[in-house]
Amino acid sequence: MSAAATKVATDPRPLTGRAWAVVVTLLLGVLTLAGCAGGNSVTTATPTQWISASSKPGVVVVDVRTPQEYAAGHVKDAINVDVESPDFATRIAGLDKATSYAVYCQSGRRSALATKAMQDAGFTSITNLKGGIGDLAAAGAPIVS
Template identity: 45%
Template sequence: MKKLVLGITSIILMAVSCVNQKQEGVVVASPEAFEQKMQESNVQVLDVRTAGEYAEGHIGDATNVDVLQDDFQDKVANLDKDKPVMVYCKMGGRSAKAAGILKEMGFKDVTDLEGGYSAWKASGK
């Protein structure tokens, strides 16, 4: 019984620490907060879904760079690291990955859309 409790406790602690590490230095914003931040000057909006998903609909003038492609880092290297970067995908998983990569690359202000494009549409945007 002690081993079971210890095992479950360990799994919970690892899960919590992974979530915190993934979001370290990245602001996760609701669709409303994301939309408000988009109004700031010099904001770069990045859609990290596939080209096909992007073609079906996207937010404003977002730039499409698929995070799952090998050249993702090469393409985002052209963005200004000192300007805010706002990222989104379909549901939030790929954008969390992209946000982490951007932070590792030295981008200072990274915002991830909570729930992705699906949440954006569900909120009536």
């Protein structure tokens, strides 16, 4: 080892403010990358992309609107889990986190809330509709009541 390298490696002086800023920035970068590699995946999809994703084998379609909205018309084979219900967290806790889910609502606001809650709960594959059920109907999704 050179004398300069030895001096740097054994220098007992504390880190300066700038050095701490570099260390903190590097740690935040590592933590961000680790979070991205965690496997939790939410994809926001257009109606056409969402229909394609929801049609894949094994994908569970989740309508997060109220039971009344669901009864008035929903995507064929969708399950209803009202995101604004007090038991939403309990209901999603009963779902398989390893299954793929396609989530929608009336306009996109509630499905965004639901997919965030599902991601936070450890779900690993979620497709969130950008838009709402009206957009799905216009794109040709099968709507039943």
